[in-house]
Amino acid sequence: MNKPLILITNDDSISAPGIRFLINVMRSIGEVVIVAPEGAQSAKSHSITITNPLRYNIIEESTDYKEYSLNGTPVDCVKFALHKLLDRKPDIIVSGINHGSNASINIIYSGTMAAATEGAMGGIPSIGFSILDYSFDANFNYAKKYIIKIVNKVLAEGLPSKTALNVNFPMANGKEYNGIKVCRQADGYWRENFEERLDPRDGKPYYWLKGDFLLNDKAEDTDEFALSNYYVSLVPVKFDFTDYSNIKELKSFE
């Protein structure tokens, strides 16, 4: 039997510890192709590169392991892999492990999850992994057995058509996680404050985006609740933005 073909990407760049950890874990499961951004692409959401050309570098090309970097976004990486580099459809796409949370509303800004969503849009079972730890030295060890379990289950059973998984791990506290909770995205909001500084060249102000996350949602079926109780959160994600619940009400616009 052929080994499954696993496409790996992320948004923190091909050299980030999160993707290097994920690559090592995936090599124990199948044939691995990495197409990941050459530089950091955090908070790039579902953006694609249309006004600049794309260039890729071959880092390694062996029989069951191939690694490429691309001067684009995470979604560019998925498109470039599927429609240019690969000669067959991958069995699964895994994205991450992202350094930082993609729970709650963070998913909308996330390049890591956009890559997974793009994969699902192309009909490929896709999973984004993230950990609630921005540190370069984030401890991924407790995540390992969950990643293997989830990936193997998806390879064996597939996922509902065009659904991706958004999996977040709590910051490791020295103990095994309490398990997995399947949940919904919590309702939250970033209240931004822009930190002003003065440019030494001309004395004019410039601003850094710097916000506070507000969790409006205290329900117990959310990803935020699971994570705060040291569970791994798993949210099924789809990319239909239609607000079906309000179509009828808005018929008055016709």
Added chain:
Amino acid sequence: MNKPLILITNDDSISAPGIRFLINVMRSIGEVVIVAPEGAQSAKSHSITITNPLRYNIIEESTDYKEYSLNGTPVDCVKFALHKLLDRKPDIIVSGINHGSNASINIIYSGTMAAATEGAMGGIPSIGFSILDYSFDANFNYAKKYIIKIVNKVLAEGLPSKTALNVNFPMANGKEYNGIKVCRQADGYWRENFEERLDPRDGKPYYWLKGDFLLNDKAEDTDEFALSNYYVSLVPVKFDFTDYSNIKELKSFE
């Protein structure tokens, strides 16, 4: 009575004909503040600028009209307007008129619609307008009365909490549009092909993203169907990515 405060942005840049047209229409309705990207930001989706500082330029500041450009994405523009430039919450956010379709799956790549979604996330009734015409000389004249009708209705009645509107206009064919259809997002997919060229400097290849849109969805309740029948499409949009229909099925991951 105070005039309503209208925040305007887009993704084609502050000098694009689509936003200039929208500004003129909005000045007949209320007090206008424009915060729009200084350069083209198409296909930037919900990306935000976190690794570079933001700078803005004052273009005009009078009593009931203010215009600013920002070196950021459409979502940056909304955040910077709401959390930095404005001293009160706008009554409505309008984004566009985008040169090009944001129907079907195009919404996920769109900076224009991301700005509207960001507005709705902040609790402000928000609308994205787009026309199925990429041309600089796109004819917006038939759109005008619909824009006025929709904006006035939203100002009078509001929108469901955190729901934005995705409004697309067919390319003008010399006749009035047939009316508005409230619809759902059609199911579609971009099959990409990357056009290869050789760099004159070093002979190495580079690639342009160049895809074909595949409409899988022939149903009559979609935005694509409405637009192909010369109706204005109006899709209520929300930013909860949870695939509620599959939460129960995926409980087996726990």
